Amino acid sequence: xxxxxxxxxxxxxxxxxxxxxxxxxxxxxxxxxxxxxxxxxxxxxxxxxxxxxxxxxxxxxxxxxxxxxxxxxxxxxxxxxxxxxxxxxxxxxxxxxxxxxxxxxxxxxxxxxxxxxxxxxxxxxxxxxxxxxxxxxxxxxxxxxxxxxxxxxxxxxxxxxxxxxxxxxxxxxxxxxxxxxxxxxxxxxxxxxxxxxxxxxxxxxxxxxxxxxxxxxxxxxxxxxxxxxxxxxxxxxxxxxxxxxxxxxxxxxxxxxxxxxxxxxxxxxxxxxxxxxxxxxxxxxxxxxxxxxxxxxxxxxxxxxxxxxxxxxxxxxxxxxxxxxxxxxxxxx
Ligand code: P6P
Numbered sequence: 026x027x028x029x030x031x032x033x034x035x036x037x038x039x040x041x042x043x044x045x046x047x048x049x050x051x052x053x054x055x056x057x058x059x060x061x062x063x064x065x066x067x068x069x070x071x072x073x074x075x076x077x078x079x080x081x082x083x084x085x086x087x088x089x090x091x092x093x094x095x096x097x098x099x100x101x102x103x104x105x106x107x108x109x110x111x112x113x114x115x116x117x118x119x120x121x122x123x124x125x126x127x128x129x130x131x132x133x134x135x136x137x138x139x140x141x142x143x144x145x146x147x148x149x150x151x152x153x154x155x156x157x158x159x160x161x162x163x164x165x166x167x168x169x170x171x172x173x174x175x176x177x178x179x180x181x182x183x184x185x186x187x188x189x190x191x192x193x194x195x196x197x198x199x200x201x202x203x204x205x206x207x208x209x210x211x212x213x214x215x216x217x218x219x220x221x222x223x224x225x226x227x228x229x230x231x232x233x234x235x236x237x238x239x240x241x242x243x244x245x246x247x248x249x250x251x252x253x254x255x256x257x258x259x260x261x262x263x264x265x266x267x268x269x270x271x272x273x274x275x276x277x278x279x280x281x282x283x284x285x286x287x288x289x290x291x292x293x294x295x296x297x298x299x300x301x302x303x304x305x306x307x308x309x310x311x312x313x314x315x316x317x318x319x320x321x322x323x324x325x326x327x328x329x330x331x332x333x334x335x336x337x338x339x340x341x342x343x344x345x346x347x348x349x350x351x352x353x354x355x356x357x358x
Pocket of ligand 1: 141299
């Protein structure tokens with residue numbers, strides 16, 4: 026594969042496919058630069074006084090880590106002046122962040138989870154930034170309602186995983202590409218194109234400690250995986266759970282698997298743990314663009330019409346045949 030930079034890739038994609046208007050290209054390059062900056066802070070760890078909690082809580086009532094807040098500020102500061110955005114939304118902020126009047130407003134909306142998996146920061150396990158891009162609906166001004174669009178409306182989606190490598194993974198609707206950060210040059214370099222998830226797998230990812238709280242279709246699916254070769258699946262399965270969605274999904278995009286975070290009966294009114302707008306939707310588009318599937322157990326995640334910015338959703342995504350199977354179990358129930 027030719028080693029080309031992210032910039033060249035985006036320019037050539039625009040020339041070939043016309044998916045990336047110049048304002049969107051600027052947005053993606055700014056987000057990539059922000060991820061480089063976040064990677065530097067993440068990689069400093071205890072040396073950078075960025076570990077531990079910030080003695081504050083986010084909108085979800087979750088203890089914020091210092092790095093959560095740093096990552097959120099980096100993304101806001103990197104994007105607010107460029108003229109490509111009308112507003113931003115983040116897991117770390119209650120309401121939307123409208124681009125201040127001192128800057129020109131653009132036509133895009135940027136949503137992000139600035140540092141997902143932050144419980145892993147202090148134990149040096151991979152974490153990541155997830156982002157999703159929508160077009161602002163016609164009309165003057167911008168409000169929270171402008172963000173409440175189904176995942177099928179996304180114009181770009183991606184994540185950056187801060188692991189042994191810092192890798193940016195991106196789709197604009199023409200397949201999935203991966204870019205590895207070359208620290209010597211300080212630039213993201215194309216390392217994989219046309220990423221494809223195998224339709225079958227022997228690996229499932231779920232937090233098994235919640236088993237007694239799952240709905241019957243999920244129990245049935247996981248029990249059959251655990252029954253292995255002698256069971257109805259006729260093959261043995263392996264399990265992985267990194268408790269960092271970006272790392273689990275990166276593994277699945279790289280070698281297949283099925284990731285599940287289902288509803289559980291401890292909080293019956295809560296559809297799931299993960300957020301629709303800036304976790305499940307961008308990851309669903311990436312997975313579908315790589316030939317996988319993504320449902321909430323009953324329908325494609327990307328067809329869900331959001332009613333709240335921070336709403337949660339049940340998630341089954343990855344190898345197509347496995348997601349279809351566990352989804353069919355829900356329909357049978
Ligand atoms: P649990 C991280 O906090 C996160 O939002 C996802 O990245 C991850 O998949 C999940 O929660 C882990 O949840 O309940 O296993 O700690």
